[in-house]
Amino acid sequence: MRILVQEQPFDYGAEASDFAAGRHDMGAIVTFTGVVRDVDGGLNAMEIEHYPGMTEKALEKIASEAMERWSLGDALVIHRHGRLEKGEQIMMVATAARHRKDAFEAAEFLMDYLKSRAPFWKKEHTGESAGWVAARDADETALDRW
Amino acid sequence: MQVLYFAWVRERIGLAKETLDTQAGTVMELVDELRAREDRYAAAFEDLAALRVAVDQDLVDFDAALNGAREVAFFPPMTGG
Known part of the structure; x- marks a missing residue:
């Protein structure tokens, strides 16, 4: 299990290759990456604030739960903070399991939980203004299925 | 005790x-103490439904006890991912 909280960009391809390397016992690797998308009015930048210390702790707790629940061989979470431009990769998760169903489900669980249980906050900078992204009710209800 | 604020808070x-x-014994007592301090605190803590709280880096409810807590953080619902 590997958790990285960092300001600098990461290489999605290299991380995915490293994660998959040497896993002869795992038949399924799922990776997901989240990208800064443009918004109406044009996004200049996305700023991500986090709570150092609690962030790592929360991500470790979420990833440990996924490891146990789906008997994963391994899990990876990378999440960036600071100022990001549109098109940049914000975060990625990867899961390795014997079969694809477990790998897909665990990756979705990780995404659902880190969206509303890991202390990150997004602020969008558009043309002349900046505003904090509001949490969506759908993100909270997404947790109910787990 | 360290009190931390994030994002719009x-x-x-x-x-x-x-x-x-x-001397606050619960998060709620601490919130009431902060609210009474100044208008900017009262404004930030006006709607608790719009806030989340962590005690020693664990998410808790507002009625949670503070016994010996070193760090309390207030912030809006999280928007990671």
Whole structure:
């Protein structure tokens, strides 16, 4: 299990290759990456604030739960903070399991939980203004299925 | 006790962190103490449904006890991912 909280960009391809390397016992690797998308009015930048210390702790707790629940061989979470431009990769998760169903489900669980249980906050900078992204009710209800 | 504020809570109060000497026994008592201090605190803590709280880096409810807590953080619902 590997958790990285960092300001600098990461290489999605290299991380995915490293994660998959040497896993002869795992038949399924799922990776997901989240990208800064443009918004109406044009996004200049996305700023991500986090709570150092609690962030790592929360991500470790979420990833440990996924490891146990789906008997994963391994899990990876990378999440960036600071100022990001549109098109940049914000975060990625990867899961390795014997079969694809477990790998897909665990990756979705990780995404659902880190969206509303890991202390990150997004602020969008558009043309002349900046505003904090509001949490969506759908993100909270997404947790109910787990 | 260290009290931390994040995102718009930090902006509204105008502080990221402060050290408080408090006798508050629960998060709610601490909130009431902060609300009584100044308008900017009262404004930030106006709607608790829009806030989340962590005690020693674990998410808790507002009625949680503070016994011996070193760090309390207030922030809006999280928007990671």
